[in-house]
Amino acid sequence: MAGPSRAGEAAPGAFDILRIRPFLVLWLSAAVVFLGVMAQNIARTWLAFELTGSNAALGGVLLSFGVAMLVATPWGGVAADRLPKRLVMQVATLLLVLSSAWIGVATATAVVTYWMLIVAGVVQAIGFALFSPARMALLAELVPRDAVPGAVSLILVNSEVSRVVGPALAGLVIGSFTFGTEAVFLTSAVLLALGIGINLALPPGRRRVDASGRSPLGELMDGLSYVRRRPDLAALLWCGIGVTMAGLPYLAFLPAVASDLFDLGSLGYGLLSASSAVGAVLTGLTLGRRSHRGDQHRLLIVAGAVFGLALAAMAAAPSFVLAVVALVVVGGALLAFQTTSQALLLALSDIEFHGRVQGLVMLSFGAFGVAALPLGILADAIGARWTLAGMGVVVVGIVLVFAVVSRRTRAASRLLDLG
Template sequence: MLLQIRLHERGRRMPPASADTQGQDRAAPARQRTFAALAQPAYRVLWWGTLFSFLGMQMQMVARGYLAYELTGSNTALGGVMIAFGVPQLLLSLWGGVVADRLPKRNVLILWQGVIAVASGLMALAIATDHVAYWMLLATGVVTGVAFSFIGPARQAFIGDLVPGHLMGNAIVLQQANMNGTRVFGPALAGALIATPLVGMAGVYALTTLGFIVAVVTMARLPPGHPRPGANHRSPLQDTLDGLRYIVRDRPIGILLLMSFGVVALAFPYQGFLASVAKSEFHRGAVALGALSSAAAVGALGATLVVAGLTGHRHVWRVQTVSGIAFGAALIAFGFTPRFELALFAILLVGAFASAFQSLNNALAMTLSDPRYYGRVQALLGIGWSLFGIVSLPLGIVADIIGIRRTLGLMGLSAVVTVAGLHLLAMLTGTGEQLRGRAAAPTVAEAEERRVIGTRHR
């Protein structure tokens, strides 16, 4: 894949989208081509680099959960691994957003991808030499959480530099498709390799390390991603507070962020408990765990490709809401499905609706944001994932008390209540009408109006 990139772009680094391209004063069509953003050379390189990174993370997520459960036999231990990942993100995500808006984004991505590669390589060595312990999983989780506090905002904010404005939503959803594509075969591959004596857990960690290294090499071909003019005129603390004020005064963005917080924090942790479901409820091993994860990923990938062309549609706000409610309902069904075959179908629906909701929510939040706040908005979206890790610990304790099935049911119910409640609030306060009006592919004139509004409140 790297060879294809080099042959296509030989002899030069890819330039970002030009100002003229970004300045086209026209709305995107209601239905875009699914892969429209990949026509942008620099974005294509970012997409490929992210692919290798996501593949490593998806394989490692399965391996980490399986190893934690194997070492301890406890749902609480699974939650502990996720909280080790979540706490650093909660503490550092806002700073990661400020860094993304103030420093060259390529350098941020390369540095922190390299840190993850080193941590993964050390884990592979510990497992291979039979010195692995549960505390090492916690330490690796902390390092990975710190790294993603900076990688996530920088990567998403970078998209705004690499594609014209009317392709922003499509580009964000294609990044989501990238992740979901690796979820199709990554977990199944990890599960199969864990069960293979010649590879095992150490081999899986070694392969994920290789994926992170390839991601670093690929991203070195990106343009620098310099900050916008004037980004460094104030202190980082002032930039952080300014980002929070921007979210408070822009109610549509605030509603989208609250929806993301609630659903991701309270319902998305189901992913970390699939190892428990496979072992304790269906009495199966690593291959079954990989099958459940891959079924969810197949549904997620299919849904992402469907919604990729809908990011400029006038009903995208409603589609996002329906997807969030359907995700919660499907998760409830999965929690109480008695047979493994039916569980595979249920988890496929869970993955599809979860991905549709998350993809459209992120695309709406970034598309409607002032470009100067891209990094900070993405950082706030990332806080939901940090809460994901933190809430996983008490959810693990609850699962050990009342059972994993009932706990999954409660997660699904929380998603339904969060999305339906916030949608109703938006409609009652008029924010829903604003969202519908702004969601249908805003023109450059509207983007300029948002920048002016932001300036007035600075």
């Protein structure tokens, strides 16, 4: 890993970080992979809604993704610490290619069914479970320590830029062409295959543990024990999982919001998805340029609270324009929350545990998928507006609990340091 900046020097800015060639390769690889995945997600969610017309069915697609993520993600963290990280990313991207190409072919041949979307969600979840911990652990090896927060912001901005371009293009293609849905899936597979080629230019990444000394299960248990011994890490992880589980399922309801509340169909769905991504991109670029020397815990708490409040405001929006404005804030606040959480976890954890800690972080995305089904059923029963408003309130509550726990944990740590 590159060393920290010398004393008296400012942390590298966004453009300085991109001049680090290995990080630039990682950034470009992530950009291509995210674009393919985001377009695929839009097409799969719309296809599920088209096949069933049910919010619960949308939740079921995310549930398949979430359960698989919960099972596979801790092992993805073990793989990131145990194996060359580039190899792990290559295998993961290949799984993502297969999950997209299969549904594209099935749709083109008119044999696609709802259960196929469920299976595709499982395959994609396994790919994510491998890709994300390896990507974040490798990032920490490629840039100076002081540049990690900015690098995390730039990597996460990739996903949000993809959510600007991917959903908008996917929505336009799906709505404009009779072959639109399969075209999105097959193009996604091509983009993901390109990501495999770009990954070849990455360094392999160092192994953090002796594979001959411990079994994968033993390494997994070591990672869990490490987090249990660190209340500061445990509080961060639980807050991230709770906020993501309670708030991120709003993505599953955007098709229903576009179609049922505003009668705008697939085009409205793409625009709603893209609007939250616009806010995230603007926020991520800002975070990538700042020094990150302020109180990161305070930024985390503020960003999480704003995310919950904006989500509730979006639910109450009486017009499509106001919903778009609220979603811009939703996207920006969520990106700030995720960036700050990831940067804090990388800064506070020991480098030999980066992969496993990042694997536990990704449990939040599994939890989001698990929560989507019951929330979808609730939305069918009481309406999407009330469900989304309730999700926002729960997010604010989780953040407030974290604020209290975090203050106590940090105060106890200061007392130990003084002792």
